[in-house]
Every structure is written in structure tokens, then in C-alpha cells.
Amino acid sequence: MSPRTVFSPYARLFAVPGSAAFSFAGWVARLPIPMLGLGAVLLVAAETGSYALAGAVSGTLALSFSVASPQWARAMDRRGQGAVLQVAMTGYLLAGVGFVAAVTAGAPRWSWFVLAALVGASGPNIGSLVRARWAQALAEPDRRQTAFALEAVVDEVVFVVGPPLVTLLATLVAPPAGFLTGVTLGAAGGFWLARQRATEPPASPADPGAPSRRWAALNASVLVVVVTYAAVGTVFGAMDVVVVGFADEQGAPALAGLVLAVYAFGSLLAGLHYGVARLRGTLAARFVGTAVAFGLAAQLLWAVGSLPVLVAAGFLAGTAIAPVLVSGTSLVESRVPRSALTESLSWTTTGLTLGVTAGSALAGAAVDAWGAQAAFAVPAVAAALAALVALAGAPLLRTGVAAVPGVTADRVEHPAAG
Structure with missing residues (x-):
């Protein structure tokens, strides 16, 4: 299969109005996925010398994200992505900064776990939001498959770029730099996506009589x-x-x-x-x-x-x-x-x-x-x-x-x- 054959269908996706903007915003907002867990490990280990504690804090962040992200998505299905995403990203940024401040200031360690859990719980799954926008924009099944494949590739790029970036920042600049950069990029991408109201799927308020x-x-x-x-x-x-x-x-x-x-x-x-x-x-x-x-x-x-x-x-x-x-x-x-x-x-x-x-x-x-x-x-x-x-x-x-x-x-x- 020639490169032109492979890439042409992906290029045609971006003929959809607004698609380039929401896809790129989603990519920026997803960069923290691999950065925050590793960033938390590097930060906590640098402050305490304990990888066991660092892993426990990082695991807390991941588990809280797993539980909370479907709830954010449900709220967005009901009320629209933009309004809910702005609330989530505000909490995400505040909790992220608070976590770094608590660790670097030597706050009680229980507070590290609480703030790590709040960071995870404030993070909606950006990939699902972008995929929902593609599903709304594309009527043809084959084009939706191509769009979902594009987003899978974007996910892979995130995992190629994120870990080296956070490691370099944490080791060459300062231990908090990697985590803070991840939070900042995630919030910036999330707020950018939230402003793109024209491409978000329509809200579907709850119907008490529906299944x-x-x-x-x-x-x-x-x-x-x-x-x-x-x-x-x-x-x-x-x-x-x-x-x-x-x-x-x-x-x-x-x-x-x-x-x-x-x-x-x-x-x-x-x-x-x-x-x-x-x-x-x-x-x-x-x-x-x-x-x-x-x-x-x-x-x-x-x-x-x-x-x-x-x-x-x-x-x-x-x-x-x-x-x-x-x-x-x-x-x-x-x-x-x-x-x-x-x-x-x-x-x-x-x-x-x-x-x-x-x-x-x-x-x-x-x-x-x-x-x-x-x-x-x-x-x-x-x-x-x-x-x-x-x-x-x-x-x-x-x-x-x-x-x-x-x-x-x-x-x-x-x-x-x-």
C-alpha cells in the first residue's frame, strides 16, 4: 500500500469544518496521560527517596481517574462537552498545582494522596470526547473507522512523546517541572477544546421516562x-x-x-x-x-x-x-x-x-x-x-x-x- 493510499483518507478527514482544531486540541490535552503518572513518581521519589511511596501516589491518581472519567463523560452527554469540560479543567489545574505544592513543601503525606486523587478525579477522558466529535461529524462508517484509527495513532504519539519529555524536565530542570508541564498542557488543551462548541455533540438531557x-x-x-x-x-x-x-x-x-x-x-x-x-x-x-x-x-x-x-x-x-x-x-x-x-x-x-x-x-x-x-x-x-x-x-x-x-x-x- 503506497504512502499516498494510506495518508489520503486521513487528509480528507480534515475537510470537515473544525476537525483539525478539535483533533489537535485533543492531542495536546492528552499529553498528560503518560506524563502525570511518571511525573508523580519522579517528583515523590526525588523528595523522599521512596519508589514504593511514589508508586502508591501515582497509582492513586490513575485509579481515581478510572472511576471519575466515565462520570464526567455522562455529565457531558447530558449537558454538553464545553460547559462541563471548563469546570473539570479548572479543578484539574488547581488540584495539580496543589499537589506539587504539597509535595515540595513537605505537607503531611496523607495530603499527597488526597490531592493526587483529586487530580485524577478532575481529568475527563479527552480521547472519548474527540472520538464522540468524529462520530457526530462523520456519517459514513468507513470514514469513522479512519477517524478512530487516527485517534489511536494520536494515542501512540502521546506515549512516544510524553515519557521522554517529563523525564527530561524532571531531571534536567527540576523534579516538579515534569508534572507541572503535564498539568499545564492538559488544562490548555482542555480549555481550548471546551471553546469549540460548534463541533461538540448535542446535549441529551435526561428523560425520566426513557430507559x-x-x-x-x-x-x-x-x-x-x-x-x-x-x-x-x-x-x-x-x-x-x-x-x-x-x-x-x-x-x-x-x-x-x-x-x-x-x-x-x-x-x-x-x-x-x-x-x-x-x-x-x-x-x-x-x-x-x-x-x-x-x-x-x-x-x-x-x-x-x-x-x-x-x-x-x-x-x-x-x-x-x-x-x-x-x-x-x-x-x-x-x-x-x-x-x-x-x-x-x-x-x-x-x-x-x-x-x-x-x-x-x-x-x-x-x-x-x-x-x-x-x-x-x-x-x-x-x-x-x-x-x-x-x-x-x-x-x-x-x-x-x-x-x-x-x-x-x-x-x-x-x-x-x-
């Missing part, structure tokens, strides 16, 4: 995707820890970043191609198929015995990431009414985030107990679990069509024309 919106946002299909994504997130969290440990064991700790960048680059390339591919079959079949491919690709990690093998296995395993994330997003978008779309997409990210948290903890324990090479079993098994969950949930994906009010069958079961 529960919560069950529309968390129907059977969404739950299957969320649980599958939790297993996928476990792979992500485990890979970060095991790769660092393995590179250290091999005497080349600096190469850990390169390995993880190659892993993300494989996903980026696959996402670009998947977004413009001519695909047959239903969205449910594609999701199950890509989940199985993800599970199989990660089994290459069992063969890792050296850094060159890890680079090759990481790249090949990475090529299966974006397709399963894009197909899951497309499936969720097709199975819920527009009035609950932002919340549903936020739940999928909550699944990923919880998985990342669990994967990091499991992999850390495995590295300590077995060594890094044997600990590659954690992401390999988690990937296999993702495939098994998708396969087990396949009957629910086939029978969930009629259960979604306001969603027509042709929107659910179309084959994307490409």
Missing part, C-alpha cells in the same frame, strides 16, 4: 469490550515494567526506552493501515478477530532471550495493538445511542487504565520473584486472556443489537466499505 442511560452506556457489547480492554491494558502495564527490568538485567538500561518506542511504533504503523483497509464482516467479527490476533502476537514474548529478539518480538506484537483498539471503539460506537456515546467510550478507557495498573503491579512482583526474562509470562498470559474474553463474549456481541434503543441494525452490522 436507564447507564445501561445504554454499559450494555452487553460495551461490557465485553471493557473487560477485553482490561486484559489488553494489563499487557501494556506489564510491558513497561518487564522491558525496563530486562534491559537492566542485560546491562543496557538506556535501551528500554528504545524497545518501548519500537513497540509503540509497530502499533502506529498498524493503526494507519487498519484505518484505511477494505474490511469485510461485521464489527463484532472484526473485534473478536483482532483480539485473537493480539493474543497470538504476544506469545512471541515467550521466546525473548536477548535485546535484539525483544526488539523484533516487540515490534511484531505492537502491530496487533491498534487494530484491536480501533475495532473495539468502532463496535462500541455502533452499539450505543448517541446520547450515551461519550460515557461508553470513557468506560473502555477505564478498562484499559485499570488493566495498566494491575499489569504494572503483577509484572513488578513477577520480576522480583522470577527475574525479568521469565516475567514476560505476565504480558503473554494477559494477551491470551484478552483473546479468550473476546471469544467467550462473542455470543453477547451477536445478540446485543436489539437491546440498544435508538440504534438501527444497519448502523450495527455494516461491513465498512473502506
Whole structure:
């Protein structure tokens, strides 16, 4: 497939009025996703010398985000993105500055956890907001698939740019600089997105006589995707820890970043191609198929015995990431009414985030107990679990069509024309 064939559909997306602005604002607002967790670790460790305390504070931030972000999304479905996002970003900026001040001033450590939880709880899932705008702007299923693939690539770019940026700022400037930069970028992007009212999906105030919106946002299909994504997130969290440990064991700790960048680059390339591919079959079949491919690709990690093998296995395993994330997003978008779309997409990210948290903890324990090479079993098994969950949930994906009010069958079961 030539570069022109790959990139032309993405370029045509930005013919939609306002799309370049909301997509770029969303990218800026998402930069803190990898920056705040790592920034909190670097800041707390620099102040206390304790990585255990630093990890606990960072985990508190991530868990509070996982719980709160779907609630923000639900409020935005009801009241509109702009108004709610301004409130959230104000709290996010104040809590972030307060957290840095508390840590650097030596405030009681319980206050660090409270403020870290407030930072996480103030952060709506920006990716779901941008994807909801694309779904509102694009009527054609194949163009929505391309847009979701673009956003998956944006997510990968965030994880390529964010960690090196926060590390350089924290080590070369000052420990608080990385975290503060992440908070500032996130708030700036969030406020910018909030001002773009013309492209936000219309608000859908709650109707007391309508079926529960919560069950529309968390129907059977969404739950299957969320649980599958939790297993996928476990792979992500485990890979970060095991790769660092393995590179250290091999005497080349600096190469850990390169390995993880190659892993993300494989996903980026696959996402670009998947977004413009001519695909047959239903969205449910594609999701199950890509989940199985993800599970199989990660089994290459069992063969890792050296850094060159890890680079090759990481790249090949990475090529299966974006397709399963894009197909899951497309499936969720097709199975819920527009009035609950932002919340549903936020739940999928909550699944990923919880998985990342669990994967990091499991992999850390495995590295300590077995060594890094044997600990590659954690992401390999988690990937296999993702495939098994998708396969087990396949009957629910086939029978969930009629259960979604306001969603027509042709929107659910179309084959994307490409």
C-alpha cells in the first residue's frame, strides 16, 4: 500500500469544518496521560527517596481517574462537552498545582494522596470526547473507522512523546517541572477544546421516562469490550515494567526506552493501515478477530532471550495493538445511542487504565520473584486472556443489537466499505 493510499483518507478527514482544531486540541490535552503518572513518581521519589511511596501516589491518581472519567463523560452527554469540560479543567489545574505544592513543601503525606486523587478525579477522558466529535461529524462508517484509527495513532504519539519529555524536565530542570508541564498542557488543551462548541455533540438531557442511560452506556457489547480492554491494558502495564527490568538485567538500561518506542511504533504503523483497509464482516467479527490476533502476537514474548529478539518480538506484537483498539471503539460506537456515546467510550478507557495498573503491579512482583526474562509470562498470559474474553463474549456481541434503543441494525452490522 503506497504512502499516498494510506495518508489520503486521513487528509480528507480534515475537510470537515473544525476537525483539525478539535483533533489537535485533543492531542495536546492528552499529553498528560503518560506524563502525570511518571511525573508523580519522579517528583515523590526525588523528595523522599521512596519508589514504593511514589508508586502508591501515582497509582492513586490513575485509579481515581478510572472511576471519575466515565462520570464526567455522562455529565457531558447530558449537558454538553464545553460547559462541563471548563469546570473539570479548572479543578484539574488547581488540584495539580496543589499537589506539587504539597509535595515540595513537605505537607503531611496523607495530603499527597488526597490531592493526587483529586487530580485524577478532575481529568475527563479527552480521547472519548474527540472520538464522540468524529462520530457526530462523520456519517459514513468507513470514514469513522479512519477517524478512530487516527485517534489511536494520536494515542501512540502521546506515549512516544510524553515519557521522554517529563523525564527530561524532571531531571534536567527540576523534579516538579515534569508534572507541572503535564498539568499545564492538559488544562490548555482542555480549555481550548471546551471553546469549540460548534463541533461538540448535542446535549441529551435526561428523560425520566426513557430507559436507564447507564445501561445504554454499559450494555452487553460495551461490557465485553471493557473487560477485553482490561486484559489488553494489563499487557501494556506489564510491558513497561518487564522491558525496563530486562534491559537492566542485560546491562543496557538506556535501551528500554528504545524497545518501548519500537513497540509503540509497530502499533502506529498498524493503526494507519487498519484505518484505511477494505474490511469485510461485521464489527463484532472484526473485534473478536483482532483480539485473537493480539493474543497470538504476544506469545512471541515467550521466546525473548536477548535485546535484539525483544526488539523484533516487540515490534511484531505492537502491530496487533491498534487494530484491536480501533475495532473495539468502532463496535462500541455502533452499539450505543448517541446520547450515551461519550460515557461508553470513557468506560473502555477505564478498562484499559485499570488493566495498566494491575499489569504494572503483577509484572513488578513477577520480576522480583522470577527475574525479568521469565516475567514476560505476565504480558503473554494477559494477551491470551484478552483473546479468550473476546471469544467467550462473542455470543453477547451477536445478540446485543436489539437491546440498544435508538440504534438501527444497519448502523450495527455494516461491513465498512473502506
